[in-house]
Amino acid sequence: MDTLENRIQKRVHVSLYALLFLTILLGLSVLLEGCTDKCEMRNQYVYFEPVYTTLSEIRSGVRATNSKPIEAIGKIYFKDNYLFINEPGEGIHIIDDADKENPVKKAFIEIPGNYDLAIKGNILYADSYIDLVAIDISDLNSVREINRVQGIFSTYNSLGFYADEVNGVVTEWKEKEVSIEAEDCNLQIQPWGGIYYDRGVALPMEAAYAFNTKTAIAPGIGSGSGLGGSLARFTISNNYLYMLDGGDVRVVDVTVESAPEPKDKFYVNWDIETIFPHGNNLFIGARSGMHILDISAPESPQHISTFQHVSSCDPVVVEGNYAYVTLRSGNPTCDGFDNQLDILDISNLQLPKLVESYAMKNPHGLGVDNNLLFVCDGDDGIKMFNIEDKLAIDDNLLAQHKDIHAFDVIPFQNTLMLIGDDGIFQYDYTNLKDLKLLSHIRIENED
Numbered sequence: 001m002d003t004l005e006n007r008i009q010k011r012v013h014v015s016l017y018a019l020l021f022l023t024i025l026l027g028l029s030v031l032l033e034g035c036t037d038k039c040e041m042r043n044q045y046v047y048f049e050p051v052y053t054t055l056s057e058i059r060s061g062v063r064a065t066n067s068k069p070i071e072a073i074g075k076i077y078f079k080d081n082y083l084f085i086n087e088p089g090e091g092i093h094i095i096d097d098a099d100k101e102n103p104v105k106k107a108f109i110e111i112p113g114n115y116d117l118a119i120k121g122n123i124l125y126a127d128s129y130i131d132l133v134a135i136d137i138s139d140l141n142s143v144r145e146i147n148r149v150q151g152i153f154s155t156y157n158s159l160g161f162y163a164d165e166v167n168g169v170v171t172e173w174k175e176k177e178v179s180i181e182a183e184d185c186n187l188q189i190q191p192w193g194g195i196y197y198d199r200g201v202a203l204p205m206e207a208a209y210a211f212n213t214k215t216a217i218a219p220g221i222g223s224g225s226g227l228g229g230s231l232a233r234f235t236i237s238n239n240y241l242y243m244l245d246g247g248d249v250r251v252v253d254v255t256v257e258s259a260p261e262p263k264d265k266f267y268v269n270w271d272i273e274t275i276f277p278h279g280n281n282l283f284i285g286a287r288s289g290m291h292i293l294d295i296s297a298p299e300s301p302q303h304i305s306t307f308q309h310v311s312s313c314d315p316v317v318v319e320g321n322y323a324y325v326t327l328r329s330g331n332p333t334c335d336g337f338d339n340q341l342d343i344l345d346i347s348n349l350q351l352p353k354l355v356e357s358y359a360m361k362n363p364h365g366l367g368v369d370n371n372l373l374f375v376c377d378g379d380d381g382i383k384m385f386n387i388e389d390k391l392a393i394d395d396n397l398l399a400q401h402k403d404i405h406a407f408d409v410i411p412f413q414n415t416l417m418l419i420g421d422d423g424i425f426q427y428d429y430t431n432l433k434d435l436k437l438l439s440h441i442r443i444e445n446e447d
Contacts, residue, residue: 045180046208048173049200050161053112055130055168059150061112062133064143067093067105069444073419075233078410079119079226082106083417085424088115089171092126094140100415100426100438107140113169118234118241119226123257125234125241129169130156132243132252134260146258155246159192159201173200173213229408229419230274230285230315230365237277240298244272249282251299266293266301278318281349285314290325292349307344307352315408319368321347322355322390326363326375339363341375343390355390365408367416372398372429374416376406382418382427384435399435401427 070093074086083095083103091111096104113129122138123146134147156163158170180202187195194203203211225236233244239255240263247270251263274285282301284291289308293301309327316325323344339362343355362378373385373393381404386396405421416427416435423442427435 043182044205045182045195045197045202046205046211047176047178047180047197047200047202048208048211048213049176049198050158050170051172051174052167053169053171055163055165058112058129058169058171059131059148061110062128062135062145063110064140065108065110068108070105070423070441071443071445073407073423073443075116075231076229076408076410076417076419076424077117077119077226077232078412078417083424084117084119084124084226085419086114086117089113092117092124094137095424095441097417097426100428103424103426103439103441105441107143109135109143111135113171116232116234116243118228118232118236120236120239120241120254121257123254125252125254125260127153127234127243129153129171130163132260134258136258147260149252149260149262152250152252152262153243153245155248159194160190160196173211175208175213176200227410227412229410230276230317230367231408233273233275235275235277235282237282237295238298240295242275242277242282242295242301244275244284246270247272249275249284249293249301251301253299263299268293268303269306274315276316276318283316283318283323285316285325287314290314290316290323290344290352292346292352294349304349305352307354309338309342315365317366317368318346319370321345322387323352324366324368324373324387326360326366328360328363328378339378341366341393343387343393356393358394364406367409367411369411372411372432374409374411376409376418376420379405382406382409382416382435384416384429384432386432398432399429401435 072087074088077084081098083097085093091114092109094107096106111126111128114126117126124135124137126133130151130153132149132152136144136146161170163169193207194201235242241252241254243250248265248267250265253261268291269286271287272284276283280296282293289306291306292304294304295301316323323346325342327338327340339360341358341360345353345355360377361380364376367374371388373387375383377383381402384399385393387393407419410417414430416429418425425440426438428438
């Protein structure tokens with residue numbers, strides 16, 4: 001029987017269904033409108049095609065030449081009164097630094113695809129794309145390659161284009177005259193900011209102007225080893241060379257310096273960036289934190305602990321029971337928003353603790369020497385702090401030079417060796433109230 005109560009219930013149900021249907025339609029219209037609006041936004045892209053070089057050509061490309069102008073600066077290394085300056089992708093400049101006020105460029109070692117280095121005894125170890133090269137530098141008039149570990153860097157790639165035996169490796173990107181327009185809704189933007197297109201990549205017009213067609217291919221004398229900067233991805237501890245390779249730490253036995261012997265690899269994390277040795281430990285800077293490894297058994301690193309922080313670029317240096325870490329933003333690979341100096345108590349390696357954080361402008365590399373901390377702080381230049389009181393570092397700024405944009409430093413025996421936008425600087429910090437400029441070698445490709 002169709003009672004009044006049944007009719008009321010039916011009307012309520014119909015009303016509810018109608019309301020639900022209208023709600024769904026409204027939601028769909030908003031979504032479709034948003035997608036339509038987004039798809040109507042069209043971006044112009046610039047196409048770059050990969051330029052390959054065969055492995056045989058690359059592996060015959062190591063040679064010593066006369067000194068030449070420094071056109072770009074990557075990593076810095078110091079050993080036995082010589083500075084070794086990496087020119088990204090090209091090789092290594094050797095500079096006689098016995099007279100700090102008059103450094104002399106002595107030679108250049110051409111090493112295709114070189115971005116990092118370390119030295120033990122008379123042997124310089126350098127990456128060359130997927131290979132590790134051992135170079136005898138005992139006689140600077142007769143520098144020569146003496147050994148090579150082929151294919152040790154298995155994660156080398158350039159924007160997702162991996163090395164192979166047939167094509168070789170991508171050594172450059174060539175801009176092609178191709179008109180590309182793409183709708184935002186159809187794009188799969190890659191982490192490096194562009195898209196895959198045809199045989200190469202495409203970048204938004206505004207990003208293409210800043211795209212460096214060479215550096216975009218990157219990844220990362222006497223006894224004993226030398227000193228690297230805080231941005232290093234290579235380091236030597238005792239008789240072992242440790243190198244960052246993607247998310248792994250690669251271990252190479254260099255007891256016999258002329259015959260590097262690859263050992264195992266140890267996975268740390270996908271975002272590791274820098275490596276710093278201290279005692280029987282390695283301190284690994286990563287975008288997500290600082291990792292501490294035990295290398296008491298040098299061929300088999302063991303994870304001790306991780307101190308996590310917000311996502312930022314993160315070099316680290318250590319002195320005594322404290323680690324000093326800079327965090328910075330302003331780079332596509334440094335996706336955080338913090339610019340700061342963190343001080344960590346590492347007296348208990350299994351439980352590193354944050355002591356204090358200090359705001360910075362845009363810090364890059366840093367160095368520490370006997371309670372003096374040097375920070376490369378973007379447009380704020382180079383800063384020197386007294387760090388005896390870990391809770392009052394910002395009140396103990398001893399000296400600052402704002403006229404340079406510094407990347408990394410090595411402090412050693414009262415001399416600060418610094419690399420920046422404008423070249424290589426050296427300062428005397430004997431007077432703790434001043435940084436006295438000793439010398440400046442300029443980058444020579446400036447317009």
